[in-house]
Amino acid sequence: MDAAALLTEADACHDADPARAAGLIERIDPMALDPSRWPLLGFLLVHVQGEKLGDWQRAHRSLQAWLARAADAPALLWRHAAVAATLAGAPEAAGSATSRYAMAAGADAARATEVVALAATAFGLSARPAGEAGARVHAALAPLAGVAWRDAGALDAAAAAQCNNIGSHLVDRPLADLAVPALRTALTASAVQAERLWQRAGTWVNHERALYLRALAASALGDAAAALAHAQQALALLDANDPGGAERVDRAFLQLEAGFALQRLGRGAEAAARHAQADEIAAGFGDTELTQWFADRMARNAALAGAQPD
Incomplete structure (x- = not known):
């Protein structure tokens, strides 16, 4: 080859x-x-x-x-x-x-150093126990709250992507890890920073997917009301920007999360309608990996429901 x-x-x-x-x-x-x-x-x-x-x-x-x-x-x-x-x-x-x-x-050297630290943290998380992972994420995210990151810069998209990578890892940690305070706050903070930075450095799709991460994070932490709010915000972005349905995969996963949040809030009929919409889109994926990913998210939600009874 x-x-x-x-x-x-x-x-x-x-x-x-x-x-x-x-x-x-x-x-x-x-x-x-x-x-x-x-x-x-x-x-x-x-x-x-x-x-x-x-x-x-x-x-x-x-x-x-x-x-x-x-x-x-x-x-x-x-x-x-x-x-x-x-x-x-x-x-x-x-x-x-x-x-x-x-x-x-x-870019300036300080911001570059901070993005490298974010990326190193993201790549190193899988080898860390929950408490240490949470502490490392907090340390890496801390500079983003400083004055230097208040204004747009050349590395905003890079920082946003690393925050997204961190949040995506934390949200799928073993269920027991989600009870560790340091990891819980790190998950929320990474998702918040990803959305903040993508809002000014990305496209509407980046923002929509950042809201999806926020929905996943809220759901993982047992906050069904927040999960529903973020999923609905993301779906509103799809309604406004994707009339042709090019991002139908995103819509399926967002409807799945909205349905799960509604289920946990005791709104069964609405939950069933959202799940039906998600299932209908997923049935037409025509892609084995996407179909498996959808099934994995359903299984994860079932596990979360069992571990975090309403």
């Missing part, structure tokens, strides 16, 4: 078989790829070698070797390199890569 085929295969199998994906990645010469595919390879290096296999030294070495040959690499690759170096315990390399990230992104 050539480099492009190796990358496609690694991307297809990295969740089911990360060890195989790592082997495929190591056979890729990054310079043989079209630069448009560099972001995917960079992500897989940190996600597979680092996050999934826990070998941050390997991810760090891979990115260092690549960037030594691609000094004009895009900002995203320098951020991945900074994250890998941070988690590999190589502070000098992390600082150098962060400086290059700031320059490539046209």
Whole structure:
């Protein structure tokens, strides 16, 4: 297989078989790829070698070797390199890569450092127990409440995406973790910051999906009224901006969450109607992974209902 085929295969199998994906990645010469595919390879290096296999030294070495040959690499690759170096315990390399990230992104060094910290936190969460994960998220999110982040900046979208990644991880932690105070407040804070930043740096779709995360977070924490409010806000954005139904997948998942919230609020008839709408859209997905994701969300909601009786 050539480099492009190796990358496609690694991307297809990295969740089911990360060890195989790592082997495929190591056979890729990054310079043989079209630069448009560099972001995917960079992500897989940190996600597979680092996050999934826990070998941050390997991810760090891979990115260092690549960037030594691609000094004009895009900002995203320098951020991945900074994250890998941070988690590999190589502070000098992390600082150098962060400086290059700031320059490539046209951002100030302080904000670049804070986004790298957010990303490193996001990639490192799966290895942390609930209390420690919550504390690390709080520390990484703290700068976003400061004066420097009150005005729009070049890294707003990057920060929003990392907050979204953090929230998406926390919302699906084991149910017992959702009872840990530090993790609960971290989940809410990450979802709030993701929405705030996407509102000024993203499209209406980014905002709609941030509201979906807020609905998931509220539901995971047992606040059905807030979950319903956020889901309804997101559905209103779809009604206003997507008359043709291009984002029907988003609508299905939002209706599912709205129905679950209504069920927990004792509004059974409304809940059944929302669930019926969600099921109707999902029946037409025509995609095995989406269908499984929908089924997984239904199962998660059932587990939440059992663990958090109304």
